[in-house]
Amino acid sequence: MELTDEMIALAIQRGAEARNRNPVATSVRYDRRIGRVVIALSSGLELAFSPHLAQGLEAAKPSDLQEIEISPSGLGVHFPKLDADLYLPALLEGLLGSANWAASKMGAKGGKAKTPAKVAAARANGAKGGRPRKNVPAAA
Template identity: 60%
Template sequence: MAITDDAIKQAEDRMAGKRDHAHAISARYDCRSERVIIRLHSGLELAVPPHLVEGLVGATAESLSEIEVSPSGLGLHWPRLDADLYVPALLEGQFGSRQWMAHQLGAAGGRSRSQAKRNAARANGAKGGRPRKNQA
């Protein structure tokens, strides 16, 4: 199949439509602030702590410093970590898959120390606590 000038023009027009969304033009890891700095086409720069992003948690500065921006600017890729980040999702506050995000929220809830949680634990303890599992 030969690629015609018309086919190239149509592809460029489709790509131009995708550029209506925010897209990255560069990305780097700043060791001093321990943040991934993403520069968007609008001039806006985002500073994201790697511990908030699925696939980047616990990564070394050396691994984080090698970042590839996709040709469309919609994705970031860390080859050493085999991790990817979708830029529009990042702007919506999604730092990973639904399952990963739910785990992060659950872990944060488990660490909370509110008065309501203390009262609930006391009330449960007054009833004898959590029932023991029967061993079969």
Template identity: 45%
Template sequence: MAFKNWEIELTEENLKEEIARAKAAGEKADATQPRAESVHYDKSDDLIVIRLRNGAIFSFPPRLAQGLKNASPEQLADIWMPPSGSSVHWESLDVDFSIPELVAGIFGTKSWMAELGRKGGQATSSTKSAAARKNGKKGGRPRKNNTLASKKV
């Protein structure tokens, strides 16, 4: 029973059921999702380093994460993790991330991630320039075939 309505009487029995459900959900998450064993900021490499309970190590540069880009090394080093290992928190920056989302490459809100993607697409490199020249010699990007789209109408 979810307590969506404050008018529901909270009895000892209801509370015990909800606690049991919450414990079961927590155990399932611990068994199926990545959990951190430790976390720290490596100033020399400018990386947030997360050691996972399964032995893997995950790290990322703070500039990729929403709310950490302009943080000082002292602020980045002031990182906290709950005993569950499910998240990391920077109190002075008011920034939180779940470990499963970080491991999945989610470093902020949808709009933050979209902005990261736009910046990445604008980046230039010798490899990207060489690929563009090679495609240009082939006649450039292929044109869309609009005849198929008009037949589906």
């Protein structure tokens, strides 16, 4: 497919409309006092979150968070010392990482849960000699 001047102009127009429709980051900083990354938006709102809740920032030290950059589009935030990036539209939707990352966090949280049903199952398995083995067909 060959790009025409008309197609390029239309793409530029759609990009400008998208920028006007959605807020962009105007400044970003790590506030040591409250332990939060604070992103100021073009809409006048501020978004603040604990870095330990975001993918790529989980193990970040305060010194790692002192240098933060905004992407040229204003839709991304980059942490050079960690080589980590966050996408502003996803942050505004409450997503602090990829779907796989979120699933692993939820799985880890579920594995740590101590419900009466889980305790009873563990005791029953222990009385039988441990967790039941999986029925795996023998290789031929």
